[in-house]
Amino acid sequence: MKILTSVSVFLVALFLVLAYPTAKAVTVWAEGDGQGEEAPRVLAITPRPTSISIPTTTPMPAVSPIVTAVPRTPTTTPSPSPTVQPTKFYFQVPNRPVLAGERFEVLVGRDTVIGGWSEFMITFPPDVRSLTFPISCSSQGLCWYHGYFSGKAPVDERITLGNLFSMEPGVKEFRADFYEKATFRFETITKTVEIIAGPSPIPSPTVTPTPPPPCRGDLNGDGKIDIIDVQIIAGRWNTKSGHPLYEKRYDLDEDGDIDIFDVQAVTSRWGTACLNRP
Numbered sequence: 029m030k031i032l033t034s035v036s037v038f039l040v041a042l043f044l045v046l047a048y049p050t051a052k053a054v055t056v057w058a059e060g061d062g063q064g065e066e067a068p069r070v071l072a073i074t075p076r077p078t079s080i081s082i083p084t085t086t087p088m089p090a091v092s093p094i095v096t097a098v099p100r101t102p103t104t105t106p107s108p109s110p111t112v113q114p115t116k117f118y119f120q121v122p123n124r125p126v127l128a129g130e131r132f133e134v135l136v137g138r139d140t141v142i143g144g145w146s147e148f149m150i151t152f153p154p155d156v157r158s159l160t161f162p163i164s165c166s167s168q169g170l171c172w173y174h175g176y177f178s179g180k181a182p183v184d185e186r187i188t189l190g191n192l193f194s195m196e197p198g199v200k201e202f203r204a205d206f207y208e209k210a211t212f213r214f215e216t217i218t219k220t221v222e223i224i225a226g227p228s229p230i231p232s233p234t235v236t237p238t239p240p241p242p243c244r245g246d247l248n249g250d251g252k253i254d255i256i257d258v259q260i261i262a263g264r265w266n267t268k269s270g271h272p273l274y275e276k277r278y279d280l281d282e283d284g285d286i287d288i289f290d291v292q293a294v295t296s297r298w299g300t301a302c303l304n305r306p
Contacts, residue, residue, distance in 0.1 A: 113141055114142075114211070114213070115138050115139065115140040115141075115142055115146070115208055115211075115213070116138065116139040116140070117136075117137070117138050117146075117148075117204075117206040117215050117217065118135075118136070118137050118138070118139070118217070119134070119135070119136050119150075119202075119204035119217040119219055120134065120135040120136075120137075120219075121134045121135075121202055121219040121220075121221050122221055125222045125223075125224045126194075126221055126222065126223050126224070127223075127224060127225075127226045128194065128195050128196065128197055128223055128224065128225055128226050129193055129194075129195055129226060130193060130226075131159075131190070131191050131192065131193050132190075132192050132193070132221070133188055133189060133190035133191070133192060134150065134188075134189050134192065134202060134219075135186060135187070135188050135189070136148050136150065136175070136186070136187050136189070136204055137184065137185055137186035137187065138177050138184075138185055138206070139183075139184045140177075140179075140181050140182065140183060140184075140185075140208075141181050141182045142181050142208070142210050142211065143179065143180045143181025143182070143183065143210075144178075144181070144208075144209055144210040145176065145177070145178050145209045145210075146176070146177040146178075146206060146207060146208045146209060147174070147175070147176050147177070147206070147207050147209075148174075148175055148176075148177070148204055148205065148206045148207075149172050149173070149174045149175075149204070149205045150172060150173045150175075150189070150202065150203070150204050150205075151170065151171070151172045151202070151203040151204075151205070152171040152172065152173070152192075152202060153171070153194065153200040153201065153202070154169040154170075154171050155194050155195065155196045155200075156171070156192055156193070156194045156200060157192070157193060157194070158189065158190075158191055158192050158193075159191035159193075160189075160190055160191040161173065161189055173189065175187060194223045196223065197223050197224055197225045198222075198223055199220050199221070199222050199223075200220065200221045200222075200223055201218060201219075201220050202218070202219045202220070202221060203216060203217070203218045203219075204216070204217045204218075204219075243300075243302030244280065244293065244297065245257055245280075245293060245294040245296075245297040245300070246302050247260045247261060247277075247278060247294065248260065251301060251302045252299075252300065252301050252302060253294065253297045253298060253299065253300045253302075254298070254299065257294050258291075258294055258295055258298070260278065261278055261286065261290055261291050261294045262291060264278050264286045265286060265287075265291065266285075266286070266287065267285065267286050268284060268285040268286075269284045269285065274286065278290065280293045280294070281293065
C-alpha cells in the first residue's frame with residue numbers, strides 16, 4: 029500500500045511540473061486520515077515567475093587601443109657611385125719630318141683624377157741624343173729615360189724632353205711605357221719620327237757693291253764741285269715743281285723749288301772733291 033501511495037505522489041508531482049512549467053516550486057506533503065495512514069494531498073503550488081530579471085549593468089565605454097605612430101623611413105634607392113675615369117696617358121712627338129741635326133722635343137703627360145705616383149720610361153733609338161737631359165744606354169744599344177709623375181688629383185701633368193737630335197736619316201721609333209701604382213695599370217704608346225737629310229748648302233749670293241751716293245753739290249758728276257756746278261744751279265734759280273727748267277735732282281733740300289738755299293748748298297762746297305763724300 030505504501031508503495032502505491034509513493035508512486036501516486038511521484039506521478040502527481042511529475043504532472044504538476046509538466047502542467048505548470050513556470051512554477052517556482054511545488055510543495056507536496058501528506059496529511060493523515062486519522063487511521064494511522066497518511067494520504068498524499070497537494071496543499072500549495074507556488075508559480076514560477078514568467079521571466080527572469082537580469083540585472084541591468086552599465087556597459088563599459090569602448091576603449092580605443094592606444095596606437096603609437098612610428099614614422100616610416102622612406103625607402104630610397106641608393107644612387108650609383110660615379111664612375112671614376114681612368115688616367116689618360118699621352119706621348120707626343122713631332123708630327124712632321126725633322127731634318128738631320130735639327131733640334132726637336134717629345135712630351136709625356138697624364139690627365140688623372142686618381143693622382144698618386146706613376147712612372148714612365150721612354151725608349152729612344154740609339155742614334156738620338158739630347159743636349160739637356162741624360163739618356164742612358166745599354167751595351168746592346170737600348171737607350172732610355174726614366175721619370176715620374178707625383179702630382180695630386182685632378183691634375184694634367186706634362187714633362188717636355190727637349191733638344192733632341194739625330195744625325196742619321198730614317199724613321200725612328202720612340203716608345204713610352206707608363207705604370208700607375210694606384211691601379212697597377214700598364215700602358216705603352218709608340219710613336220715614330222722621320223729624320224730626313226738636310227738640304228744642300230745654299231751658295232752665298234754674289235754681293236754687288238752698291239755705288240756710293242752722289243756727291244752733294246756735284247751736279248754734273250765729274251767728281252768735283254766747281255764753277256760749272258754753280259752755273260747749273262744758278263741757271264735754274266727760282267724755279268718750282270712744274271716749271272720746264274725744274275729738275276728734282278737739283279732741288280737739294282727737296283722743298284719743291286730751287287732757291288737760295290739750293291745755291292748755297294753748292295757754293296758752300298766750292299772746290300771740294302767727291303772722294304770724301306759727306
